[in-house]
Amino acid sequence: MKSSADFHPSARTLPDTAVTHVRYVAEAVPDLRASVDFYGGIWGLTEVDRDGDVVFFAAQGSTEPYVLRLRAAEEKHLDLISFGVRDAASIDSIAETLLAAGVRVDRLPQRLTTPDGGYGLRLFDPDGRLVELSTDLSPRAARELEPGESIPRKVSHAVINSADIHSLVAFYEGMLGFQVIDWLGDFMAFLRVGVDHHVLAITAAPHSSFNHIAYDMRGLDEYMRGTGRMMRHGVTPVWGPGRHGPGNNTFSYFVDPNGNVAEYTSELQQLVPGDPYCGAVWTPSAQDNDQWGTGGLIEEFLPYGINQPDRLLWTPSPV
Numbered sequence: 001m002k003s004s005a006d007f008h009p010s011a012r013t014l015p016d017t018a019v020t021h022v023r024y025v026a027e028a029v030p031d032l033r034a035s036v037d038f039y040g041g042i043w044g045l046t047e048v049d050r051d052g053d054v055v056f057f058a059a060q061g062s063t064e065p066y067v068l069r070l071r072a073a074e075e076k077h078l079d080l081i082s083f084g085v086r087d088a089a090s091i092d093s094i095a096e097t098l099l100a101a102g103v104r105v106d107r108l109p110q111r112l113t114t115p116d117g118g119y120g121l122r123l124f125d126p127d128g129r130l131v132e133l134s135t136d137l138s139p140r141a142a143r144e145l146e147p148g149e150s151i152p153r154k155v156s157h158a159v160i161n162s163a164d165i166h167s168l169v170a171f172y173e174g175m176l177g178f179q180v181i182d183w184l185g186d187f188m189a190f191l192r193v194g195v196d197h198h199v200l201a202i203t204a205a206p207h208s209s210f211n212h213i214a215y216d217m218r219g220l221d222e223y224m225r226g227t228g229r230m231m232r233h234g235v236t237p238v239w240g241p242g243r244h245g246p247g248n249n250t251f252s253y254f255v256d257p258n259g260n261v262a263e264y265t266s267e268l269q270q271l272v273p274g275d276p277y278c279g280a281v282w283t284p285s286a287q288d289n290d291q292w293g294t295g296g297l298i299e300e301f302l303p304y305g306i307n308q309p310d311r312l313l314w315t316p317s318p319v
Contacts, residue, residue, distance in 0.1 A: 016273045017177050017193040018090035019133065022155050022200065023064050023082040025213045026317065027260060028073035034257035035070050042233045043215075043262065044151030044226065048140070049115045054319055056115060059215065061153035063139040065116030068155075068213070071319060076258055077312040078210040079319070080122065081158050082132040083176075083199070088119050091135055095121050098175060106130060106316050114319070116140075126171050127162050127208040128313030133176075145218045150225035152215035156249070156265050157198050159212050161205035161306060165189065168202050181277065182246045185284040190246050197247040197269035207309040212253065212261035216268065220250065223266035227252040230264075238304055240264075242295025245288035246280075253301055261304050 029035050036055050039045045045057035045068060053072035058065065064084075071079060085091050091109050098105055106122040112134060120134030145153055162168045169189045172178040178191040178200065187204035190197065203211055217223040227241050230252070238261070240252030249268040253261050271277055282288045289298055 012277060012279070014192075014271055014273045014275055014277050015179060017179065018085055018094065019177055019193040020084045020086055021194050021196070022158055023084045023132075023134065023137075024067045024069060024155065025081055025158055026069040026071065026079035026319070027210075027258075028071045028075070028077040028079050028312075029258040029260075030072075030074060030076060031258055032070060032072035038256050039068060039070070039262075042230060042235065043256075051115075058140055059152045059154050061142055061145050061218070062155070063142045064154070065137060065140045067152070067215075069319070075312065076260070076308065077310055077315070078129065078160075079317040080130040080132050081160070081200075082134060083193070084137075085120075085133045085135045087135055091119060091121055091133060094133060094176065098123055101175060103175060104314075122316075124314060126164070126167055127160075128315075129160065129208065129310075130315070130317055131176075145222070147218075148222065148225060149218060150222045150229060151217075152226075152264075153218050154216050156214040156216035156263075156268055157196065157200060158214070159201040159203060159305075161203050161207070161209045161211050163205060163207055165202050165204040172200065172202070180279070181271075182279050183281045184246055184288070185281070187284070188246075192271065195270050195272065197249070197271060203305070205306050207306075208313060209307040209310045210260065211305045211307065212263050214251075214263035214265045217264055217266045220266055223250050223252070223264055226264045230254055237296075239298055239301035240295045241292075242290035243292045245282050245291055248291075251290075251295065253304070255304050259304070260307070261301075 048058045049056040056066040057068040116137045118137035181192045182190045
């Protein structure tokens with residue numbers, strides 16, 4: 001599904017996928033202390049490990065050992081995006097496909113040395129972005145969040161920017177088994193694995209960069225409470241609160257101390273593999289961007305979402 005022109009909105013059976021969900025995002029930041037205080041403070045994540053200038057954060061409602069990794073660096077950079085895979089055999093099969101296609105693989109399938117262990121591989125997508133695929137991790141003890149508890153439940157999805165969106169979409173579909181579920185115009189593709197409407201979205205931009213990471217809240221009330229807490233602490237959304245058309249999820253976008261965007265979201269559309277789904281090419285409009293019409297102007301968000309060019313693409317992560 002290289003572009004929206006190739007996308008025909010008709011009922012399709014949703015295939016099962018080897019990749020199951022987004023596990024964590026790893027960011028390199030110039031001001032580590034500021035981001036540690038932000039995410040471990042008013043944002044609501046829990047610091048679970050620290051190794052020198054690398055800090056790991058978990059979400060209380062998630063069994064993932066961590067959902068965010070921060071590393072001190074001179075220049076801002078997306079170290080990697082990590083996705084879960086159903087089993088080791090699928091990791092090996094994906095690796096064979098990548099190598100046969102000449103894709104640059106940073107680390108062949110092996111036991112991982114990160115705090116959560118597991119088995120995985122690392123590869124570069126066509127933009128030079130590092131992607132980790134892993135399985136067989138040691139799960140963290142999660143808990144059900146209480147009504148009104150307005151902290152992140154898990155990672156919902158990640159969004160990346162690309163100067164060649166159509167080639168990148170074709171790569172994630174053809175090489176990694178993602179499925180395009182909807183388009184917004186011809187400049188934003190929503191890709192699913194598992195049951196979530198999307199775990200990855202790709203946006204056309206002048207350069208390759210990180211757009212944002214979204215954290216799922218327990219429900220609508222908790223999402224609004226979390227948004228309100230941020231505002232009471234003087235952190236105003238650059239867009240939101242509102243509700244998107246594609247995915248039907250709520251949104252409040254905030255800028256962290258290092259200029260990266262983090263989103264509170266809830267009620268993302270849930271899908272059932274094997275069931276039919278009729279995708280859509282959504283119209284780029286105020287209504288489809290924000291069904292409620294309460295989020296303010298998207299133009300205020302765009303400079304932060306486009307972010308600065310990532311000058312460290314094709315760089316293996318030191319962790």
